[in-house]
Amino acid sequence: MKVGTVTGSVWATRKASCLQGQTFLVVRTEYDEVVAADCVGAGAGDCVLVVLGATARYYCDNAPVDAAVVAIVDTKKE
Amino acid sequence: MKVGTVTGSVWATRKASCLQGQTFLVVRTEYDEVVAADCVGAGAGDCVLVVLGATARYYCDNAPVDAAVVAIVDTKKE
Amino acid sequence: MKVGTVTGSVWATRKASCLQGQTFLVVRTEYDEVVAADCVGAGAGDCVLVVLGATARYYCDNAPVDAAVVAIVDTKKE
Amino acid sequence: MKVGTVTGSVWATRKASCLQGQTFLVVRTEYDEVVAADCVGAGAGDCVLVVLGATARYYCDNAPVDAAVVAIVDTKKE
Amino acid sequence: MKVGTVTGSVWATRKASCLQGQTFLVVRTEYDEVVAADCVGAGAGDCVLVVLGATARYYCDNAPVDAAVVAIVDTKKE
Numbered sequence: 001m002k003v004g005t006v007t008g009s010v011w012a013t014r015k016a017s018c019l020q021g022q023t024f025l026v027v028r029t030e031y032d033e034v035v036a037a038d039c040v041g042a043g044a045g046d047c048v049l050v051v052l053g054a055t056a057r058y059y060c061d062n063a064p065v066d067a068a069v070v071a072i073v074d075t076k077k078e
Numbered sequence: 079m080k081v082g083t084v085t086g087s088v089w090a091t092r093k094a095s096c097l098q099g100q101t102f103l104v105v106r107t108e109y110d111e112v113v114a115a116d117c118v119g120a121g122a123g124d125c126v127l128v129v130l131g132a133t134a135r136y137y138c139d140n141a142p143v144d145a146a147v148v149a150i151v152d153t154k155k156e
Numbered sequence: 157m158k159v160g161t162v163t164g165s166v167w168a169t170r171k172a173s174c175l176q177g178q179t180f181l182v183v184r185t186e187y188d189e190v191v192a193a194d195c196v197g198a199g200a201g202d203c204v205l206v207v208l209g210a211t212a213r214y215y216c217d218n219a220p221v222d223a224a225v226v227a228i229v230d231t232k233k234e
Numbered sequence: 235m236k237v238g239t240v241t242g243s244v245w246a247t248r249k250a251s252c253l254q255g256q257t258f259l260v261v262r263t264e265y266d267e268v269v270a271a272d273c274v275g276a277g278a279g280d281c282v283l284v285v286l287g288a289t290a291r292y293y294c295d296n297a298p299v300d301a302a303v304v305a306i307v308d309t310k311k312e
Numbered sequence: 313m314k315v316g317t318v319t320g321s322v323w324a325t326r327k328a329s330c331l332q333g334q335t336f337l338v339v340r341t342e343y344d345e346v347v348a349a350d351c352v353g354a355g356a357g358d359c360v361l362v363v364l365g366a367t368a369r370y371y372c373d374n375a376p377v378d379a380a381v382v383a384i385v386d387t388k389k390e
Contacts, residue, residue, distance in 0.1 A: 001191040001223055003166065008156040010081065012127060014151050015149030016117050024079070024127070028159070030189055035079040035106055035127060049168060049180070049191060051222050054132045054210045054288075054366075058220035059172050063155065063168050064136035066129050067079055071171030076182065078164040086312040088237065090283060093305030094273050094293050101281070102235070104310065110292035111264055113235040113283060132210075132288045132366075144285050145235055157379055158321065158365070165318050186345055195328050197348040205324060205336070205347060207378050210288075210366045214376035227327030232338065234320040242390040244315065246361060249383030250371050258361070260315070262390065267342055269361060276334050288366045298370035300363050301313055305333040 003076060004029035005063045006069070022063050036067035047073040081154060082107035084124045085149070100141050114145035125151040159232060160185035162202045162225070178219050192223035203229040237310060239265035240280045240303070256297050269300035279308040315388060316341035318381070342379050348379035352364045359385040 004027040009036065011018040012024075023038040027050050039059045052053050056068040082105040090102075101116040105128055114128050117137045127149040129137065134146040160183040168180075179194040183206050192206050195215045205227040208213065212224040238261040246258075257272040261284050270284050273293045282306040285293065290302040316339040335350040339362050341365075348362050349370045361383040363371065366379040 001221065002190075003182070003191055008154060010127065010149075010154050011152045012149035013152055014118055015127070018136070019148060026081070026156070033081075035081055040170055044171070049166065049171070051220070053222050055213060055220050055222045057133060058174070064129070065079065065131050065132050066133045070175060071166075071168035074167045074169055076164060076166050086310060088283065088305075088310050089308045090305035091308055092274050093283070096292070097304060104237075104312070111237075113237055135289060142289050143235065143286050147293070151307045157377065159338070159345075159347055196321070196326055205322065207376070209378050211369060211376050211378045214330070226331060227322075227324035230323045230325055232320060232322050234338070239345070242388060244361065244383075244388050245386045246383035247386055248352055249361070250372070253382060267315075271351070288385065289352055291367060298363070298367050300365050300367045 002029045002050045002052065003073060004048060004050055006044050006048055007044050008044060010035050018064055025069055027068055027069065034067050036069045037063060037065040038069045040072055040073050042069050049073055080107045080128045080130065081151060082126060082128055084120050084122050084126055086122060088113050096142055103147055105147065112145050115141060115143040116147045118147060118150055119146045120147050122151050127151055158185045158206045158208065159229060160204060160206055162198050162200050162204055164200060166191050174220055183225065188222050190224045193219060193221040194216055194225045196225060196228055198225050198228050203227055236263045236284045236286065237307060238282060238284055240276050240278050240282055242278060244269050252298055259303055261303065268301050271297060271299040272303050274303060274306055276303050276306050279306045283307055313325045313343045313381060314362045314364065315385060318354050318356050319358055320356060322347050330376055331368055337381055339381065346379050349375060349377040350381045352381055352384055354381050354384055361385055
């Protein structure tokens with residue numbers, strides 16, 4: 001998983017039908033930017049945990065996505 | 079998923095038979111360039127959402143691809 | 157797999173229910189930082205082996221994660 | 235998928251038995267070099283389309299590979 | 313697949329039980345370093361072919377690994 005910060009969201013009216021009702025958040029990680037389906041009600045500025053790849057399908061009602069926000073991070077202890 | 083811009087398309091006559099009838103778009107993302115099967119009728123200049131990896135198979139009539147354009151982005155709100 | 161060093165951990169109270177009870181470690185690899193579910197009782201400072209991608213699900217009681225710490229490295233012989 | 239140029243091939247006599255009879259091409263993409271199983275009879279200098287990841291298994295008689303050349307590109311229109 | 317050179321090996325006594333008996337080699341590829349399960353009896357200095365991702369499970373007696381050395385390269389012809 002990756003830790004990142006929610007920087008915004010993506011809106012799309014023309015999309016594959018299986019994506020209806022899904023919220024897509026823009027998450028900035030250390031070296032990358034990813035658009036992830038939201039599973040926990042995260043919002044802009046939140047520090048979140050993102051699951052990538054085929055595993056993301058297990059969250060968010062089985063929608064065929066390749067990234068999902070699965071937790072809002074309280075603390076990242078170094 | 080990744081947000082990117084459609085910059086062109088790829089034509090190939092010699093290809094695996096299961097790819098017949100598929101449209102392949104060239105999409106430039108923040109750090110990379112990917113060729114993705116089109117599922118939403120996107121064209122050059124469109125800002126799109128691309129799904130990567132095994133999940134891409136769930137779109138575009140189950141064609142064995144590793145990237146698919148699944149939405150045309152209206153707005154990316156930061 | 158990747159070799160990395162555990163640099164800390166991540167705490168999250170608001171998370172997908174299937175992640176309850178999982179410990180998440182921050183692991184610094186050569187070029188990247190990843191958050192991985194712990195399967196072997198690793199702690200800060202440990203040199204560990206991390207499995208990435210869909211294969212990570214096979215460890216840690218089948219939790220839907222995309223990274224798992226699967227070994228504590230004794231020696232990395234060059 | 236990725237667009238790349240075939241720059242050579244790899245020969246190996248000691249290999250996993252399920253790889254027997256497979257041709258492996260070296261493909262240089264924009265930022266990377268990958269060795270891919272050939273499914274379309276490509277050769278050195280050809281501009282090709284490479285499928286990566288688990289999806290590559292669907293081509294080339296189901297051989298367990300993680301990259302496959304699935305098309306020879308005629309034109310890449312920008 | 314990736315071509316790389318075996319630069320060493322990793323030893324771990326505390327590990328997930330399904331990894332018992334597996335040999336882990338450190339392989340340096342063009343831009344990365346990966347730890348891969350050995351399926352062909354490779355050793356330090358060998359030029360090898362590494363399969364990455366879920367496909368690696370198909371080699372090495374189905375051990376849940378994300379990288380496997382599947383061939384020793386005789387020649388890489390450019």
